[in-house]
Amino acid sequence: MDEPIDKLARIARLELTKEERDKFAKDLDGILKAFDIIAKAPTKGIKPATHAVPLKQMGRKDVVAESMSRDEALKNTEHKEDGFVKGPPTK
C-alpha cells in the first residue's frame, strides 16, 4: 500500500529519490499543520475571491493575425519528427 506522499508524487508526476520522499513527507506535515490556522478565519457567508480585482469578460475581434511558425514553435525541442513533437514510446 502506498503512503500518502507516494500517491501525491505520482499525481504530481514527480519521480523522487528515497531521501527526497522522506524529507518532503516530514516537511509537508509541518507546513500543512501551519496552514491549518485558516480554518479559524471567520469566513461564514464570505464568497471565495478567485482574483483580487473584479475582472470583466474580455474579447478581441475575430480577425486573422500572424502567429508563430511551426519551425519556430519546434525550435526549443530535440524531440520532433515531420513537424510534430515526438513523445516517448509506450507499452
Added chain:
Amino acid sequence: MSASEIIEEAKKLNEKFNFFITLEAPREGIPIAFKDNICTKGIKTSAGSKILEPYVPPFDATVVERLKAKGFSVLGKTAMDEFGFGTFCVNTFRVPKNPHDPKRACGGSSGGSAGYIAASKLAKFAIAQSTGGSISAPASFCGVVGLTPTYGRVSRYGLIDYANSLDKIGVVAKTVRDASKALEIISGPDNKDETCQGAQFKDPPALSKKITIGIPKEWLAQKIDPDVRKAFDEAVKKLETAGMQIKEISIPSTPYALAAYYIIALAEASTNLAKYCGLRYGATLPLEGGGEFWEYFSKVRGKYFGAEAKRRILLGTFVRMAGYCDKYYIQAQKVRQLLINDFKKAFKEVDIIAAPTMPIIAPTFDEISKLTPIEEYSMDVLTVPANVAGIPHLSIPCGTAKGMPVGLHLMADHNNDELLVQVGEKYG
C-alpha cells in the same frame, strides 16, 4: 553614459556578485536588466530553473516590447529563485550576493534585479516581478526602491507564471521617480492578457493634498528585529514631519494571510508547472520507452526541478485534492476576500498604509541554510497581505540596521498607484 559603459559595468558587477544568469551586449538602445522569468526573443529565459535552462523564447513579453519601443534594449536576465519560489534568492543555480555585504543574500525572488540596481552607478531601473513580495523583499534588503503595481495594471503576457491570480510585473529603481517613469512605459491594457484591465499608469505631479497614513497594529505585533523597528519608527516620524497624519488601524484577518497566500500560490504553481514535461521545450531526456507515457515526464521533472519547486508542487497538488480542496484552497480564497474587505475598510479611514517591508535585514547565507521551510515562509508575513489583496505597494529605503538597509513599505488602495508614488516621493 553610453551603452558600452553600461555593458562593461554590468560585466564587472556580475563577476563579483552573480546578478545575471545571461548577460548580453546589445548594440542598440539603452540596455536594461529583466528578471529571468520574462520572455525575451532570442535570449535564454530560464526563470532560474534547470528545467528551463536551455529555453530560448521565440517572442518578447509585452513589457519587453513596450520598453524596446521606447529605445531600451535587453542588457541581460537577472538571477531569481527558481520560478520565484523563495524569499532570499538562494533556491536557484545562480545565487546573487548582496552588494552591501557579499556574505548576505539579496532577497528574493527578484534578487538579481535589486542587487544590480543597488550596485550599479549607471542603471536607473530594472524590471522585476512579485507574487508574494518578490519586488519589495529584495528592494528592502538591497536598499533600492521597489514598486509593485495594482494587479492587472501591467500585462503578464510573456511572464513565466508562478501563480496567475497573484503575479505582477513591476520595477526596482534608484529613485521613486525612476520607478514611476518606468511603470508608465510598461503599464496599460493588453489584449494578449485578459486580466490586464487596469488603466495605463501616469507618472504623477508632486503631492498637493493632505495625507493620512495608517499603521496596522497587528503587523507591528509580529516578530520584528528591534533595529528594523527603530528604523521604521524614524521613518514614521519623517512622514509626520512632512505633514502627514499618522493613525493606528486594524487589519483583523492578518493571522490568516500568510497561510492563505501560500495555499493559493502553491495551488496555482502546481498547475502552472504541469507544462514542464521535457517534450516541447526546456530540458529533456532520451526517449526510452516501454513504460507509461507519464513515466517519462516524472523522470524529467524529478531530475531537473529543484528541491523547493518539488516541495511546492507537492503542497500545491495536495491542497487541491478531493477531500482537501474545501479545507485549504477554497477557504484560502475566502480569506483573500476577508483581507480585501479589511483593506477596503481601512482605506475609508486612511489614504496609505505603512509598515516595515521585511521583519529582518538581509540574512547571511549561513543563517538561511539553518531555516526550516516554514521559517522561511514566515519571513513574508509583512509583504503577503498587499500581494494577496492585489493592492499596489512601494518599498523605499529608510535608513539602516546593523549597517544593512531597511525598507519602509507603503500601500495604497486598488488603482491608487499614482497616489502611492506621490507619497513615496514626498518621503524622499
